[in-house]
Amino acid sequence: MSDVPPLLWGYLTALVFAFGACVGSFLNVGIYRIPREESVIAPRSHCPHCGKLIAWHDNIPLVSWLVLRARCRQCGEKISIRYFLVESLTAVLFLLVWREYGVDPRTPVYLLIMAGLVLGTFVDLEHLIIPDRVSLGGIAAGLILSPLVPSLHGVTGALAGFKMALIGLAAGAGVLWLVGVLGKLAFKKDAMGLGDVKLLGGLGALLGWQAVVFIIMASSLVGSLVGVGMIVSGHKEWQSRVPYGPYLAVAAGVWILWGFRWWAAYVTWLRPPM
Ligand SMILES: [Zn+2]
Secondary structure: OOOOOOOHHHHHHHHHHHHHHHHHHHHHHHHHHHHOOOOOOOOOOEOOOOOOOOOHHOOOOOHHHOOOOOOOOOOOOOOOOHHHHHHHHHHHHHHHHHHHOOOOHHHHHHHHHHHHHHHHHHHHHOOOOHHHHHHHHHHHHHHEEEEHHHHHHHOOOOOHHHHHHHHHHHHHHHHHHHHHHHHHHOOOOOOOHHHHHHHHHHHHHHHHHHHHHHHOOOOOOHHHHHHHHHHOOOOOOOOOOOHHHHHHHHHHHHHHHHHHHHHHHHHHHHOOOO
């Protein structure tokens, strides 16, 4: 972003970080309440232990967790580190998207995807489900946003964007569905959750079939590495407890931040210009 003065750039960067922390704070509410089928809007935040309302000055993203030293001001019960992790992770991811794309129509879409991935990952880790709001929401967002921001798929024109979203949806959901069917035939048990199928369908609709190829390769690579790590460290039993959704999410995040560019470089390398 050479056309933005450095001081304004610095100010906007700080603003994006703070915005990310606030979104992370809201995601924390969703991570706790959505699997429990509670409303994410009302009632106001309260301590899950003593039920007391949390004052606004004890509910400032990142800051309050540190100031209160991870304890409820009323009852002294420990506040999970997850609150701090989700807020800082979301803030950093927002910062990275901003640094990579800056003022661009794709930026808000990528921020939305990052928020959805953080929400889906932490719910999946704890409850072994990916909320429909994330997966089906991703599919809907892909079909609506791709015609509006066709550059998500590296094309121009609303119709081309919509077509790419449909292809990406079919590629993402289709491939994982097939893996699930074959896995069930081979292992006689569910190898792939429907939540994963819907999630990759949504990511395909938003990011295109190229992203689906990358996400499948990268997520199985990361999954194998973590699996080997668990066996080596003597925690083999953890393997069955880690769902696949978080691997899909990590791979999708890497694709958004760097993979898109790697792909373009790879295609150029395959077909060098005349
Ligand atoms: Zn409390």
